[in-house]
Amino acid sequence: MGLFPGSFDPLTNGHLDVIHRGRHLFDELVVAIGRNPAKREVFSVDERIAMIGRLVAGTNVRVDAFAGLTVDYARDIGAVAILRGIRNVTDLNFEFQLALTNRAIADVETVFIMTGEVHAFTSSTLIKQIASAGDTSRLAKLLPPEVLEKLEEKKRALGGKLPWRHVDQAEGT
Structure with missing residues (x-):
């Protein structure tokens, strides 16, 4: 295993x-x-x-x-x-x-x-940052379709912003 x-x-x-x-x-x-x-x-x-x-x-x-x-x-x-x-x-x-x-x-x-x-350049953190800052459709090549759909739903539910920083990072950084 x-x-x-x-x-x-x-x-x-x-x-x-x-x-x-x-x-x-x-x-x-x-x-x-x-x-x-x-x-x-x-x-x-x-x-x-x-x-x-x-x-x-x-x-x-x-x-x-x-x-x-x-x-x-x-x-x-x-x-x-x-x-x-x-x-x-x-x-x-x-x-x-x-x-x-x-x-x-x-x-x-x-x-x-x-x-x-x-x-080679894909990371979940970068995906969350991109999704939070703009149009999630740009992520279609990086995410399975179901995950992209759920990410779009989550972004709408959270008022357009996604958490992507580590907990210990300040929001302004």
Whole structure:
């Protein structure tokens, strides 16, 4: 079993690319939504579980949520490896250090998958920033259609603005 952890707020086509390619490496792939109190949520954990679940229905992927350290959750579910998508060398540097630490403290391996070139610049934070500042239709190539629709609904419900800064960042920055 493999574990693909993240906040997935929102799930991007880059995430979906890693899920679809990574699921072939494991008998089962668990996409696990980590709760991060330092991030402001656009979608609740339950909303993300439901959206991702619909997008991976009928595959060997299941969706779950967890709190705490990823390596502890990986050990709890019996994952043999943590799957990580790499967009660029900055990601690789960070993920490499994290992988070495995870292996040292929990004997959990990490498998890296390079994202497709078209997804190399995509991040959920940038998507939330763009959506909050303007027309969400510009994000059609970056998000699955269902996620884009839910993002548009959420933006309307929140009066046109989406939370995208970390909790500790001031609104004016």
